[in-house]
Amino acid sequence: MSSAWNASDVTPAGAAWLASAGTYPRSTLALWEERPDAPVVLPCGSVFDVVSAPAMFGRRMLDRLWDDGPGSGPVAEFRGRILLFAAPGTAQRLPALLEWEEWGARDSREATRTDAVPPLLCHGTGDAVTVPAPSEGTSPTVPAPSESTSPTGPAPSESTPLTGPAPAGTTAPTRSASRWLVAPDTRQPWLPGPEALLWAAIRAARSAVRISIFPPADRDAKVYDVSRRR
DSSP states (O other): OOTTSOTTSOOHHHHHHHHTTSSOHHHHHHHHHHOTTOOEEEEOSSSOEEEEEEHHHHHHHHHHHHHTSSOOSOEEEETTEEEEEEOTTHHHHHHHHHHHHHHHTTTSSSOOTTTTOOOOEEEOTTOEEEEOOSSOSSOOOOOOOOSBOOTTSOOOOTTSOOOSOOOTTOOOOOTTTEEEEEOOOSSSOOOOOHHHHHHHHHHHHHHHTTSOSSOOSOGGGOOOOGGGOO
């Protein structure tokens, strides 16, 4: 992979890890060697699952994971949502854990503990997600892709770059809408499981009521120290 990438971008080892999720890893790496600014579609379920949250709530989850918890795996921002890369199997278990948490408080007259948890999209076996480009250089002009693809729809080719003229009426992802918040940096990154993400979601929901109506001066200035990651 190109050695010219910035430290804040995906490392060559991280790119190899991402590419290993696809059927043709070498094709993906060859694409990124030529076009490090090209996002691609990768399947979930074997190398990683992905939990997708609304942008603001996803950032709160991420803060909880880093400030009070074990840290996170790779995390990306794509088209207004936060993509938290998780251990395989998380997509199947996390919804059940959230449902159990809600049901466990149903008989109480108090508000349920997870009332403030917005719907989390859990992508696992049979799904695919579009991941941002390895480099945060100028984003290519691409058709707006769907966030996930189920086995009932046409399967995307992970070796095909999402490039080319954008159809009329579509908006190409920009740098601010498609980027890595915690970039993959090793061939075997630690990935949180369903329990860790459940914990983060509940604490993010509880903290929401204590957050000032005035946001921090620059939310993008937050830096996550990957050396602390398990």
